[in-house]
Structure formats: C-alpha cells, structure tokens
Amino acid sequence: MNGFLILFYFLAALAVISATGVISLRHPVHCALSLVVTLIALAGLYVTLQADFLGIVQVLTYAGAILVLFIFIIMLLNLQDDELKERGYGAAAKALLAAVSLGLFLSLGYLVTRPHFPISALPEDFGSIHSLGKALFTSYVIPFELAGILLTVALIGAVLLAKRRLELK
C-alpha cells in the first residue's frame, strides 16, 4: 500500500507542476506540451483507480488526438513573437488572483475531505474493456448515440466555420 502512496504523490506532483506550466508558460506550444504531461500523469492515476482502459483512452485520444489538434492549429496560425506578449494584469492583480484561487482551492479541498472515503476492494473486471464495452453498448446506448450526434455537429460546425473559400455573391 505504501508503494501506491508514493506512486500517487509522484503522479500528483507531476500533474500539478505541469498544470502550472500550462497556465504560466509564454509560448502556446510549451503550454500544450505541459498539458500532455498532465494528461499522461492523469492517465497513470486512472490506472491506480482501476480504470485501465480509460487510462489508455486518455493517452490515445486526449494526449494523442486532441492535443495534436491544438499543436496543429498553433503551427497553422504561426504566431509571431510580438503576438505572444500578453497585456495581462499587473503584479497586484496577479497576487489577488493567486489569493482567490488559493482560497477557492482550500474551501473546495475542505469540502471534499469532509466525508471520509475508504477504498474498498472491487470485482476483478472492474474498468476492463469487457465490462465497459458491455455497459456502453447495452444500457448506455442512448448516450452513446447522443455522443455520436455531438461529434457530427462538431465536425459540420468546424468545417463551416473554418473553410477558407468564402462563396460571396
């Protein structure tokens, strides 16, 4: 059990540090790469929670597909250096934001640690492809179809908005 704890702290620290990178690094490509590290750390955490298949999906689709889309767009826009300078907040506002975030985190953390959750043993195939697939295609078939429609809408929408040719009259 102790090994578990060490693994958890390692992955959690990795996730938090790389998440800090996402919100503080200047260049979007660096942010995206930090985000990949966060996503992989989270995938590891899913595995410790007996969500093996979800961990794999996380790496494949999130880190693999969604982030590649991000990086692709960053390359496409080819931002110049002066474009990366952000006319953001002053130091005082940043400190205020940090304080508010800390307060928000502390109160959230306080609330979620109120009830105590012990971790119990689970059936052998919990979170396996077999059990998930069975649930997804039987009892969850309506949300599954809805997700398909959602992706269709996203596809059509993205093409409509981003296609280059303006068919002006």
Place this chain on the structure above:
Amino acid sequence: MRLDVLQLWQHAWPSLTLLIAAMVSLLTSVFPSRHRARITAVLAATAFLLSAQGFFHQWGLGEAKGFEFLVVDPLSNYLGALIALIGFITSIAAYPYILSQAEAIPEFFSLLLFAAFGMTTMVMTTNLLAFVLGLEIMSLSLYVLVGLRRYDPRSGEAAFKYFLLGSVATAFLLFGISFFYGSTGTLDLSRIPELLPNPEMATLFKLGALLILLGFAFKVGAVPFHFWAPDVYDGAPMPVTGFMATGVKVAAFGALIRVVEAFAPRHELPLQRWIVMLSFATMIVGNLVALRQRHLKRILAYSSIAHAGYLLLGMATLVGTGEIRAAALSPILFYLLVYSLLTLGVFSVLTILSSGGQELNDLKDLDGLSEKRPVLSAVLSVFFISLAGVPPTAGFLAKYYLFSQAIQVGLYPLAIAGILASAVSLYYYLGPIVRMYFHSHEKTWQAPGVMASLRLLLALMVAGVFYLGLFPASTLEISRRTVPIRALEAPLASPSAKLP
C-alpha cells in the same frame, strides 16, 4: 438490458424527426443546386411542424413512459412542442434573411434542427449525463450559428465569447455533476428520493447542487452570470439571436424544472434562498441596465435577462411548495409560451427589416419606420407592448399569474420587486415605439417585401397575443395538466398519497 428500438421510436419520434431532417438536409449538399437553401428551408419547416404536431399529439395521450435515459411525459411533450414551434417560426422568418446574406449558407437550417434536437433531449431526460450531451449538441450548434456571418468580425467575436464562457460554464456544470454522482452514486435525478440521505455526504451534495445551479444560471443568463448575453446577442445574426433568446430559455428552464423537482424535497439544500437571490438580482439588474442601452439587440438581450429573472421567481415559488405542484408549475409553463411568442414576434419583424443585407442595429434605424412600413411597425408595437405587460395582451396575464402565485406562497418582497421591475421595463419597451412613430424619417431603410407565408405567420402570432390575453382558459388548462413523470405516477407510487 436491451433497448426496444421500436418502442423508443414510437415515443420519441417527434424528437427523432428533427434529427433525421437535420441529417437529410446535410445530404442535400451532395447535389449542388441554386435551390439548395429553399429545399433545406422547406425541409426544416416541415420537420419542425411535424415534430410539434407529434409532441402535441403525445401530450394529449397524457401518459408517461420512462426509458433508461429518456423520459416521455406531459412536461417533455409540452416543452418539446414549444421548442419545435420556435424552430418553425425561426426557420420561416430566417429564410429571406439567409438568402440576403453575402454568403448564403443552407447549413443554417441543419444546425437549427440539430440545436432543436439538443434542446428536446435536454427536456426529455432526468439523467444528468444525457442532459449534458443534449446541452452540448445545442450549444455547439449555437456557437456555429452565432459565427455564421463569417465575413463580419462582430459575428466571429460573439461566437468566440459565447464559446469561451459557455465551455467554462459547462466545466462548472460537469464538476457539479461529478459531486452529485459522488454523493449519491447515480447520475439519474429521478433516483434521488429512493437513495437514503447520508448525512456525511450532505456537504458534497450541497456543493454539487450549487455548481449545477451555477451552470444553469449561466445558460439562462441570470445575473451575475449574464455578462456574455448582451455581447453574444448583439453580434449574432438576427434570426439566431431570436432563436437563442427563446429556445435556450425554454430548454434550460425545462431542464431546471426537472432538477428542482429532484432537489426540492431535500430540505438540507437552501435551494429556495439561492434561487430567490438569483431572481432578485436578475430582475433588478436586467431591467435597470436595459434602460441605458442604445442598441436594439442589447435592449432585447437585457430584456431577455429580465424575463429570466421573472421565470426564476416562478422557480422560487415552485421550490417553496416542497414538491412539484401543478398550481406553481403552470404559471412557469404559460410564461415560457407567452415569452417565446412575444420575443419571436419581435425578432421575426427585426429579421424582416434586416433582410435587405444590412443588419438592423441602432435604435436610430427605426426612426420613422411607421411611414414606410406601417403594418410592420404596428405588429412590432403590439409585441413590444405585450412584452412590457400591458393589460389586454398575453404578456400581462402571464406576469399576473406568475406574481400572484409568488404572493400566495408568501414571497412578498420578490413579487413586489418583480412588479416594480416590470413597471420600469415599460420605459425601454416604449422607446422603439416612440422612435417608429414620433421621430422623423432620416435614413432610407431598405427591406424587401414580406413573403406570404411569413405574413400569415405574423398575423397568427399577433392574433395569439390577443387570444392568450383575452381567452387564456383553455391554454392555462393545458399548462395545468402538464406535469412531470413522477407527479403523474405519484398517486399510485407514493406511500404518502392521501387515501380518500
């Protein structure tokens, strides 16, 4: 558990019709044709009408049917019919507008159908997962619809702002749903009563409910989560603004009724206090800020915020009763109907005026309209006056029922604030009318003639304003008999039901 597809189709076909029409209308792009816009428009209007008829027919059957993720009950049928009618009116009013655009996009109608399908999904479920998926189908379609005038930077900016704030709101909603799941072990709202309240989980449950409510507050544009609405309404194409102002409100309030129905019996939640505060802020801020606006669409945006405040007042009344009572529910449903009718009426006329290729925006653009377009001006005035809640019209009765219910439950301060706020609203609704009738005509405003079908539709809508205002009995009876599934089953299932 197997899903009986035939049975699903039998009960959910009005909603699925919208989906099928959306898919088919996309296929028309395979055959490039000059008539594509017309074909998709006719297809969309037909599908909307068919769907509305289907929902209404099912409402008449009065039975409830629950699938694992879908619920077909009088409430879903009422709201579904309303959403389909909103889509129908929007698609008719938008047709000349779409043709007049520099880049005519027939996909407008497909996205309209997709968005309406998402809305019907939102009101046809008690499962939070299915609800979120419906919400996202609606939202993504709307983000694209808002940005559809691609050559217009204002449209893109509006789409960007809507997307950004909308996805943050979705993240909050989802975080709330995860806490809801964490404290109950289910994603289904209808299963709350049977789950024993675990005192240890109360804080988590409260946190989840609060975050879910915040997500809703954003979607309906309640103060202080309203700041996106004026910008987005302003930048969006005119018919899309009308569709958003009505359809999103109906769907979000419909889903909120389900959430409130599940949460209201849980007394550890200070649900009523939250909603009362939201309603108070929304009515006051919405109406006061509207007074200072110079742009027509922004006035209407703040007006829609104010109306969300009145509807939240209805919600507070509903929560106050502890369980879903038809007496408290029917004013909300009636108000949704009347609000949609009036707002769509205003936007239909404004869409006609914007169909000359130029987007009507400033209040000044209405100057002296009564000389050039006397009929349209009169129609627009009727809708504005009714929105303000002037007596012989539907707007007055809807407000009257809402406020009198609140007074009956003892929400005096809120009801008084609502009455005062709607008195203030008279000022900004009369502004455009004064402009049309008493200001001299400066600009040569070009708007084409009105299609016969649209004329007929507008005539029917104006008739509806007076019909609902003077003879509301039958419509009120419909809204009174519209109850969610659990209330319908309650006399049989609930052990606390009183025996005669």
Place this chain on the structure above:
Amino acid sequence: MITLNHYLVLSAALFVMGFAGVVLRRNALVIFMSIELMLNAVNLSFVAFSRQFGNLDGQLASFFVIVLAAAEAAIGLAIIVLVFRRRATVQTTALNTLRDATNAS
C-alpha cells in the same frame, strides 16, 4: 493509507488552476488549454467516485466527457481560426467591438 480524498483534493487543485488560467491568460489558445485542464479535473473526480462506489457510471461519464472535450476543441479551434483570419490576433483583449455603449452614440 491512500484514500479517495487524495484524488479529490488533486482534482480540486487542477480545477482551480484551470479556472485561474482562464482568468489570467490573454492568449485564446492557452485559455482553451486551461478549459481542457478543468475538464480533466472533472474526469479525475468522476473516476475516483466510480472507484468508490464500485459502479461504472462514473467511468462511463468520463468517457463522454472526453468526447465532449474533443467536440468542443474542434469547434473552439475553428472559431479561433475564424477570428484570426479577420484580426490576425489570438489575444482576447483585442476582441472589444461588442460592448455596452453607455454614452450616446
């Protein structure tokens, strides 16, 4: 001993960091990544609760959240491309055409 609370605290931390990123940053692309961070925090708490209850609903919900994130990313990036073509910037401060006009125009 490791408990679920560990995971929930981490999830809260990631969510708040994502939200701070949305408020702090001016680069639209980075803001979108911060939103992805928030969605991942949601997923972590779903999976953790799913482990707690021993039912799969939470894990399935996080699958759907991934789908939702993918769909949002596609639309969001398309909107960025649309705005960038018009204004050649991804700074949110540059998007200020639409605002309340308080002085008479």
